[in-house]
Amino acid sequence: MKTDREIILENIRRSLSGSRIEVVNDEALDNTINEKLNSITPNDLIKQFKDELEKVNAEFIKLESTEEIISVLQKLFNENNVKHIAVSEDSEVQNIIESIEGIDVIQATELRYPERKNEISKIDAALVFAGNGIADIGSVVFYYDDTKTTYPHFLCDWTVVLLKASTIVANQFELIKGIDKEKAKNMVFVTGPSRTADIEKTLVLGAHGPRRVTVILIP
Amino acid sequence: MQKLTPLNIKKNVAEALSDERLKKAVLNATLSSLDSRENIIKEIPYWEELRQKTNNIKAEVINNLDKYLETFERNCEQNGIIIHWAKDDVSARNTILKIASDNNVKKIVKSKSLTTEEIHLNDALIENGIETLETDLGEYIVQLKGQVPSHLIIPALHLSKEDVGELFTEKLGTEYTNVPEELLLVARKNIRKKFLQADMGISGSNFAIAESGSFVVVENEANAHLTITMPKIHVAVIGIEKLIPNMEALPYFLKLLAPSATGQKSSTYVNFIGGPSRNKYGEGPEEVHVVLVDNGRSRVLHDKQLRETLQCIRCGACLNSCPVYQQIGGHAYGWVYMGPIGAALAPQYLGTHEGKYSPYLCTLCSECYNVCPVKINLPEHLLTLRNQIVEDGETEKVEKAAMKTFSFVATRPKLYNMLTVLPAVMQKMMPEGKSLSVPGYGKERPLPPFDKLGFKKRYQEGKGKK
Numbered sequence: 001m002k003t004d005r006e007i008i009l010e011n012i013r014r015s016l017s018g019s020r021i022e023v024v025n026d027e028a029l030d031n032t033i034n035e036k037l038n039s040i041t042p043n044d045l046i047k048q049f050k051d052e053l054e055k056v057n058a059e060f061i062k063l064e065s066t067e068e069i070i071s072v073l074q075k076l077f078n079e080n081n082v083k084h085i086a087v088s089e090d091s092e093v094q095n096i097i098e099s100i101e102g103i104d105v106i107q108a109t110e111l112r113y114p115e116r117k118n119e120i121s122k123i124d125a126a127l128v129f130a131g132n133g134i135a136d137i138g139s140v141v142f143y144y145d146d147t148k149t150t151y152p153h154f155l156c157d158w159t160v161v162l163l164k165a166s167t168i169v170a171n172q173f174e175l176i177k178g179i180d181k182e183k184a185k186n187m188v189f190v191t192g193p194s195r196t197a198d199i200e201k202t203l204v205l206g207a208h209g210p211r212r213v214t215v216i217l218i219p
Numbered sequence: 220m221q222k223l224t225p226l227n228i229k230k231n232v233a234e235a236l237s238d239e240r241l242k243k244a245v246l247n248a249t250l251s252s253l254d255s256r257e258n259i260i261k262e263i264p265y266w267e268e269l270r271q272k273t274n275n276i277k278a279e280v281i282n283n284l285d286k287y288l289e290t291f292e293r294n295c296e297q298n299g300i301i302i303h304w305a306k307d308d309v310s311a312r313n314t315i316l317k318i319a320s321d322n323n324v325k326k327i328v329k330s331k332s333l334t335t336e337e338i339h340l341n342d343a344l345i346e347n348g349i350e351t352l353e354t355d356l357g358e359y360i361v362q363l364k365g366q367v368p369s370h371l372i373i374p375a376l377h378l379s380k381e382d383v384g385e386l387f388t389e390k391l392g393t394e395y396t397n398v399p400e401e402l403l404l405v406a407r408k409n410i411r412k413k414f415l416q417a418d419m420g421i422s423g424s425n426f427a428i429a430e431s432g433s434f435v436v437v438e439n440e441a442n443a444h445l446t447i448t449m450p451k452i453h454v455a456v457i458g459i460e461k462l463i464p465n466m467e468a469l470p471y472f473l474k475l476l477a478p479s480a481t482g483q484k485s486s487t488y489v490n491f492i493g494g495p496s497r498n499k500y501g502e503g504p505e506e507v508h509v510v511l512v513d514n515g516r517s518r519v520l521h522d523k524q525l526r527e528t529l530q531c532i533r534c535g536a537c538l539n540s541c542p543v544y545q546q547i548g549g550h551a552y553g554w555v556y557m558g559p560i561g562a563a564l565a566p567q568y569l570g571t572h573e574g575k576y577s578p579y580l581c582t583l584c585s586e587c588y589n590v591c592p593v594k595i596n597l598p599e600h601l602l603t604l605r606n607q608i609v610e611d612g613e614t615e616k617v618e619k620a621a622m623k624t625f626s627f628v629a630t631r632p633k634l635y636n637m638l639t640v641l642p643a644v645m646q647k648m649m650p651e652g653k654s655l656s657v658p659g660y661g662k663e664r665p666l667p668p669f670d671k672l673g674f675k676k677r678y679q680e681g682k683g684k685k
Contacts, residue, residue: 185493
């Protein structure tokens with residue numbers, strides 16, 4: 001008896017037999033897209049990133065120097081009365097958390113499944129690191145290879161994201177061009193807090209993921 | 220639940236047209252979606268070029284689908300993804316039931332997937348004693364209500380916030396509210412618990428990438444991400460037409476999808492799944508299964524022109540732009556796919572008998588073609604399908620007789636002239652302001668009275684005036 005695989009592939013071949021349409025790559029079209037894309041790409045990608053980020057209801061903080069990181073974070077967490085944060089495994093995050101005072105830090109990757117999901121789900125805020133920013137849509141990219149976990153990013157109500165200015169790319173085309181193909185197999189683009197408009201098209205933030213996203217740009 | 224079939228279209232349409240509340244809800248939602256779409260695409264000056272580009276990419280894939288499927292399979296397996304093939308809905312359901320029983324699965328969370336609606340997966344899982352919960356807010360509402368989605372992107376588009384409030388009070392026992400924020404909180408709390416308990420997650424996929432052996436799930440609520448990463452088993456149910464060649468092709472589609480679907484520049488989350496991540500990172504699924512579903516698709520490939528309908532990326536823009544959908548909503552189509560794309564797929568997936576009415580839910584205004592991000596020529600395909608339905612002898616007896624009579628009369632000018640004055644003569648016998656009774660017109664869709672002079676006389680009078 002034939003397997004479903006054989007049946008499907010045979011059906012496809014029979015259906016296409018003698019009638020496959022050859023589609024040639026239209027270089028002129030590709031050039032026009034590139035030209036138009038370049039024409040709307042500003043020089044100041046950071047400003048575009050900030051504007052787009054704010055349009056999707058996220059917050060943006062730009063640091064003037066790396067020395068500010070600790071004090072800005074400390075202030076941000078204190079002002080919002082955050083007592084516990086969940087963190088990813090990224091080394092950038094690891095170096096910072098050691099200096100933050102008065103806040104209980106939960107290292108997500110030290111918890112094993114299923115404790116990890118249950119514990120992280122109880123925590124209000126996350127401090128995580130993004131591998132890239134995408135200027136024209138205000139997105140950040142999390143590579144699982146870097147962060148080793150996405151539970152803090154998705155299960156906590158507030159995601160505080162650290163992003164290096166040098167990693168901001170103009171758009172998804174540029175991102176994919178330079179991407180590590182292995183890393184790109186497990187990643188997620190995040191554009192603002194989770195949202196829904198499923199009831200009478202009314203936009204509500206904080207669907208099943210974070211209600212608030214703050215991006216801190218490090219020089 | 221009563222079996223969904225587009226054979227009920229006539230009855231469904233009459234019901235929908237007499238429901239003023241429904242008409243208002245559908246019209247509001249579709250027009251506001253079109254507005255936000257317009258606003259976003261103003262910022263994308265290469266929109267038309269993108270449409271042509273993605274049409275080319277998809278055409279190339281669809282015309283070489285066998286090769287792309289084999290490449291996808293090979294690369295998925297290298298990534299540790301288990302591939303299953305399902306020739307039809309029965310095979311797809313059995314495959315997923317087997318994965319569930321092999322892993323002793325008791326609780327499933329699902330993110331939005333039209334392909335799983337198409338194969339009636341939820342009923343099969345629930346009948347087998349497996350708790351199955353839709354986690355997208357709109358799908359959750361529709362599931363609680365015991366209905367199917369009425370829109371590809373906004374499943375509960377036909378319900379008002381008051382309807383949802385009453386539904387939650389009735390089914391969940393919560394205090395009545397019609398505030399969307401509060402309703403969402405109720406759903407979020409209930410669903411979060413289920414995410415933490417579920418032992419299997421089921422999703423669809425927007426794009427399956429052949430070269431990398433990974434797949435993409437686009438969403439706004441984070442429910443798809445949690446569906447994929449919380450349980451230990453993940454099953455993605457993917458129609459065989461969802462393939463794209465490589466990562467480089469993806470941005471072209473992402474640029475078009477969110478503006479067309481929800482009027483956003485980008486969806487909130489674009490999830491990439493390239494294997495069982497638990498084994499690598501200590502979280503996410505231990506096993507990732509992909510079920511490649513045919514269920515009529517390979518048959519659609521047979522027609523060189525119509526195979527373009529397989530290039531659809533399910534954004535829902537054609538629904539929003541369709542004057543017929545705007546009046547009747549999605550349920551009237553009697554199937555899981557609605558609007559112009561549903562009308563084009565029904566006779567192809569289900570056969571020209573079951574889908575014989577679907578392509579007629581169209582005024583041939585071409586708006587669906589204008590808004591389609593991947594430039595599918597839906598009006599042309601709907602016309603072709605109407606021809607096929609006639610050729611297959613699926614026209615109603617009355618219609619056949621009417622067409623025969625018309626052809627007899629229209630080819631005899633004298634007789635034709637005599638008969639064209641008939642409606643005018645008969646109209647004189649009707650009370651003022653009321654039309655003759657004409658089949659297909661009724662209370663929901665009144666026909667204005669006929670001119671008492673008749674077309675020819677009126678036309679000649681007009682000409683004289685010139």
